[in-house]
Amino acid sequence: MLIFLRNAILLCAFLLPFYGKAQHSGLRTMTVAHADTIQLDSLSIYPNSFDILCGDEVFPTESYQLNYAGSEIILLDQCADSLQITFRVLPFDLSSPLYARDTSIIYSKEKGMRERFLITSTETNADIFGGTGLNKKGSISRGISFGNKQDLGVNSTLNLELSGQIAPNLKLLASISDDNLPIQADGNTNKLREFDQVFIQVYNDELKLIAGDFWLYKPKGYFLTYKKRAQGLTINYKWSEQKGKVWKTQASGALSRGKFQRQIVPGVEGNQGPYRLRGAQNEPFIIVLAGTEKVFIDGKQLERGQSFDYVIDYNTAEVTFTTRNQITKDSRIVVEFQYSDQNYARSLVQSSTSYKTKRFEFWINGYSEQDARNQTLQQELSRAQKKQLAAIGDTLNLARASSIDSVGFFENQNLYKLVSISGYDSVLVYSIQSDSAHYRATFEQVGFGKGDYVFSNYNALGKVYEWVEPISGISQGDYAASRTIITPKQRQMLTSGISIQLTKRLKLETELAYSKVDQNTFSRFDSQDDKSFGAMTKLTGDIPLSNDSLPNWTLRTTLEVEARDRNFSPIQQYRSVEFDRDWNTRNKGYEGNQVESKVGANFMNRNYGNINVQGQQFLIGGDYQGFRGFTNGKWKQNGFSATWDGSYLSSKTTQLNEFVRHRMDISQSLGWFKLGFKDDHELNRFTTDILQPSSYQFFDYQVYLANSDSIKNNYRIFYRERTDDRSDSTTLSRAAKARSIGAEVNFTQWKNQKLNIVTSYRELVISNSNLINSNPENTLLGRVDYQLKAMKGAISLNTFYEIGSGLELKREFLYIKVNDGQGVYTWIDYNADGIKDLNEFEIAQFADQASYIRVFTPSSEYVKTYSNELNQSLYIRPERLWASKKGFLKVVSRFSNQTRVRIKRKTNIFNGNAAFNPFFSNIDDTSLISTTSNLRNTLYFNRTSSIFGAQYVYKDLQSKTLLASGFDSRLLKSHEVSIRWNIKKQFTFETKGSVGDKASAADYTSGRDYSLSFYTIEPSFIYQPSTTFRITLDGRVSEKTNDALLGGEVANVLEFGSTFKFNQAQKGSLLGGIKTVIIEYDGESNSALGFEMLEALKPGVNYTWNVGYQRSISKNLQLSIQYNGRKSEGNNIIHSGGMEVRAFF
Known part of the structure; x- marks a missing residue:
């Protein structure tokens, strides 16, 4: 055995550095099978960083107990899928003993007289980094897993964070990891936690050098705009000369992590989402890079977050809008984003330099992004295919x-x-x-x-x-x-410009730009349109309209001209998000050189606001010429407030066009409230000899009542109406009319309560179905968020309720083979045909069985749904009021109750109960499309008592998932009673009894339908003579009975065993256990029902055992060894184990 351990340690030490898969910067992520207790890590968990998913749904907090200090999770409820756990760890173990002096050095008579006068060194082990002044935290580990039913597995982690001074005028900041599977942050919060940033940064006041992951932002200038995620090297340097002269320069060479795309998404009446984003080549399934998206509705940029305007699933590229923005047929949605494109390795080179004085500024910027045509990633190109691409030029449909x-x-x-x-x-x-x-x-x-x-x-x-x-x-x-075949591409841009303060009030700015876009770098053909140029000049003058040193009125005049070639292509859009709509050029295909000119006058009052007027002209070769008058402004005076913009466009192509539009919002404060009016009007006429079908008119107005600015609690109530007219070839006739009413309330100033309500109702009436392609629709959206703490905290209530409508995606899933012991599922060939059928995968009960993971893949099919969601927690703690009382109130204070409800359901019918009631209908209802329901109520007695305590738990867990091939449903209902009695200081008796029902149904395959009734009794006796040793005797009696209509199978389980744990401070711990499980079962063992009934064991007598040992070799080094075994009747013994060495920084 010693020879085996020695060889295993040597193998671990010498071979493992060459293999690795890790978490980043204290981040841990893992996929585990369900078990009662799971040890997550050797370090303590950072509070508020813990996330756990059951499949792709959040696992409710009431379904588990988390020991942050000991990094241990106890699962109270079953998960029908794999558990995906993400968290961060602190750089230390809070559960380990902490003391200033080791008590073992205290002299005692048992040590003898020699020990009394012996001087022993108390020096600690040297820091791994040699005692540098850097702040550091993290760990590195190497481990192996092995067994007689699995291949040798190797795992490795490296997580290191450094910060501090490395030279008198130089600082270091680093986040280092060997993780090659970065985690995308969730897109349901306003601020993102960037898990996958790995970098080393050296910096001071003038220099910043980054190697690793970094962001590139828009430099000084007009044409060149970008916000890119890159991985490589970037350097920034700034130095100042006398008289305020400043030089800035940046240079970067990196791999580009994303590709830019701008997508116009048509809004659908009554559909809040999800809306699927696609790639630049119309790729249906892409991954959006976290934090790169900009989402606009009607030209206004939105904020990300469940409490704001939208949420986004970066992994499925789907955007869903919250109740704050009701999506209609009229919503103009534009999304700009970057997505992961893995067809070729893509490099990026960037440089920018600027020089600035008091009256003069100069800049020059360069950017080049290109695919490495000979370094493909997810597509392989043969020599013949490369020749094919070389011959087709820019005709990409031939690829x-x-x-x-x-x-x-x-x-x-x-x-x-x-x-x-x-x-x-x-x-x-x-x-x-x-x-x-x-x-x-x-x-x-x-x-x-x-x-x-x-x-x-x-x-x-x-x-x-x-x-x-x-x-x-x-x-x-x-x-x-x-x-x-995706062709390799190249995009380049070079810009240079100057800004001169000609006089105190006159400023000139001009910029030249060169762009190159090669759609196919394999081919020399069609390259004549790759290169193009652009230019912009702007003159701005400020004229004070009075002789005061700070004039009340100032006139700002502008003259601006922009010209660019017909093939000019920016890196990212630099014009306003609705520029093409403002000029009626969207999707028109006009070709030619472009010239845009503007002349404007902006009257600015430093007390009240401004009034801006512009004349604009836009030309596109000989295809298009447009003239536009534009005005906008804002004014606020004596409680009156107004904002507006309006324009008149006259354009000429093959047809004449007149486009009149205006938007206005005016309000007047009247004491504690204000009354407002808001409208939006557009009249767009395209005429030849008839009024073209693209002509339209709408008028959208609303009146509202809101709180004045002096009121801290916010509210707003509105009535809104919109009419749509469409062309019938001679005139604009009424096509549709919509009415909306809604309210928004946000009360945050109440003493112990907070209330937020958002609700709106819209009715769409179609007046002429021949003129408009829409159906009548009634849409109701609503959200209530209420928090209450009352009676000195004795009652704590949190409620979130939301209703809406949208789409539910049909999901597909597949199983992927991974290294033995690193998966979640096991494959059991029930029908012995060698084909991995969907109904032959089960959640592995033992680590050596876990060889597969399940991956959900989005389909392109959606189902219209009406949804409601309820999240509620209620905590009643009478001890907060009556702990010191006597008599009846004292008895009541020993009780407490905690209720948690989380229900999210979607149905395909719209009526009162189905659409609004989260408790309506059962899981078998055919109108129920999907649901996730978790209800848990716990009644405690003597919860904080160290002598005696009891609790009653009621659980109701239901789930129904819409798959591309059908539905998958799970149900678990149970009643559970637990009793804890500390008989004496060393002896504790615990028992738990439960009774309930568990069911599974799947209509996409056979063999997975069952409905079990069960009861379980689990007594345990604990003997703990000291803090260093504990031994437990466990038992379990259980009976499971399948419904008679589904087979009537019965399983009887008798289990008994013992576990122990031995701890020694500063040395280590040893734990282990052995169990005997006797199962009587009268059904088919080789089936999904048999796997559930037998708990992954076999009928007859089964034995399981485990031993684990952890030891601190030194201050910074820890060794962990574990071994598991099991034996079933008629089968050979299965051994599995692992070893890990971890060093802490």
Whole structure:
């Protein structure tokens, strides 16, 4: 055994540095199978950093108990899926003993006279970094896992944070990790926690050098605009000369982490989302880079967050709007974002330099981003395909190729064989035979009649497709075994400009720009349109309208001209988000050189506001010429407030166009409230010899009552009406009318309460269905957020309730093979056919079985739903009031109750109960599309007593998930009573009894339907003679009975065993246990029901045992060893274990 341990330690020490997968900067993320108690880490958990998901749903806090100091979680409720846990750790263990002196050095008579006078060194181990002045925290670990039923597994983590002075005038800031699987922050908060920033930064007042992950922001100038995430090297340097002269320079070389995309999303009446974002090549499934998005509605930028305007799922690229913004058919949604594009490695080079004096400023900026055409990532290019791309120039629709790839046979992927059928060669047929299943293919949806394959079915590894024979030479499928080849691209821009203060009140600014866009760097053809130029000049003058030193009125005049070539292409959009709509050029395809000119006068009053007037002209070659008058401003005086903008556009193309629009918001304060009027009007006429169908008019107005600025509690009530007119070729006729009413209340100044209400109701009436493509719709949105603390904290209530409407995505999932012991699921071939069917995967009960993870993949199918959500917690603690009382009140004070409810449900019918009542209908209701329901009530008696305590727990957990192939449902209801009795100081008796029902249903596959009734009794006896040793005797009696209509199977479980734990301060701990589990079962063992009944064991006598040892080798080094084993009747013993060495900084 000693030789084995020695060899294992040597193997760990010498081999593990070459392998790794880690968490970043104290961040831990893990996917685990369900167990009663899970040790998460050896370091304490940072409060407020803990997140836990059951599948893709938040696991409710009432379903577990978390020991932050000991980094241990106790699961109180079952999770029907895998648990995904994310948290950060502190750089120390708060549960370990803390003392100034080790008590073992205190002299005692037992040590003898020699020890009394012996001088012993008390020096501690040297710091790993040699005692530098850096602040540091983190750890590095190397570990192995092994067993006779699994392959050798290797794991590694490196997490290090450094900060401090490294030289007299130089500081260091570093976050280092070997994590290659970065975690995206959740997009439901206003501020993001960037988990995946790994960098080293050296800086002082003049210099900043970053190696690793960093952001690049827009430099000085007009044309060049970007906000990029990059990974590489960037340096900033600033130095000052005499008389206020300042030089700034930045240079960067990096890998670009994202690709820019701007998407116009049409709003759908009554649909708050989710709205799917797509890539620049219309890729349907992309990953948005966290924090790069800008979301606009009607030209106004929104704020991210559940309490603000929208939330975004970065991993599925879906945006959902909150009740603060009701989405209608009229909502103009624009989203700008960056997404991960893994077709090629993409490099980025950037440089900017500026020089500034009191009256003069100069800048020059360069930017180049290009795909490495010979370094593909997620697509492979053959020599023939490269030649194909070299020949097509910029005609990208010709960049297509067969997706059939000869890979040989291997498991855990859908493979095909090539056959000839009815004279057609190279037909793909799904196969699991190792002698013929040698081909892999991806299938692209090309439209019916354009492909030869159709979708056949799902299995655990993904979709399977089937060939259909053409009829009379005409294809009968809608999928093709082909793929679009993404060409390597290059984008460059160079800008240079100056700004001169000509006089005290006159300023000139001008900039020149060069852009280059190569759509296909493999090809030399079509390169004549790659390069282009742009220029901008702006003259601004301020004229005081009085002789005062601070004049009340100032006139600011502007003259601005912008010109650019027809092929000029910016890195990111620098114009306003609705520029093309303002000029009626959106999606019109006008071509030619562009010239935009503006002349304006802005009358500014330093006390009340401003009035701005502009004349504008916009030309696009010979295709378009437009003239526009524009005004905007704001005014606030004596309780009166107004903001407005308006414009008149006259444009000429092949047709004449007049576009009149204005928006205004005026209000008057009347004591404690203000009365307001707001309107939005557009009249857009396109005429030739008739009034074109694109012509329209709408008038949208609202009146509102709101609190005045002096009132701290906020409220707003409004009535809104909108009319839409459309062209019938001769005139604009009424097409639709909508009425809305709503309110927003935010009371935060109450003493012990907070209340926030947002609600709106909209009714859309279609007047003429021939003129508008919409249906009548009634939409109700609402949200209530209420918090209460009353009676000295004896009653604590938090309630969140929300109703709305939107879409529910049909999900697909597949199972992916990972290293043994690092997954969540196990595959059991129930029908022995060698095919991994969806109904053959179970959550692994033992680590050596966990060889698969389940990945949900979004589909392109959505279902219209009406939703409601309720989150409520109620905590009643009478001891806050009556702990010191006597008699009846004293007895009552020993009780406390905690209720937590979290229900989120979506239905496809709109009526009072179904749409608004979170408790309405059961899980079998066919109108119920999806639900996640967690209800837990706990009644405590003597909760804080160290002698005797009891509690009663009622749990009701339900879930229903919409999949592309059907529904998956889970249900658990139980009543549980627990009693704790400390008989004496060393002896404790605990017992727990529960009774309830557990059910599963899936209509997309067979063999997963069951409905169990169960009862369980679990007594335990604990003996703890000291703080260093504890031993427990455990027992369990359980019976599970399946519904008679589903088979009536019965399982009886008898379990008994013992666990122990031995601790020694500053040395380590040893823990272990052994259990005997006797199971009588009269059903089929090799089934999903059998797996649930038998708890991953076998009928008959089963044995399980485990031993764990942890020791602190030195101050900074810790060794952990664990071993698990089990033996079932008729099976061989299964061994598994692991070893880890961790160093702390």
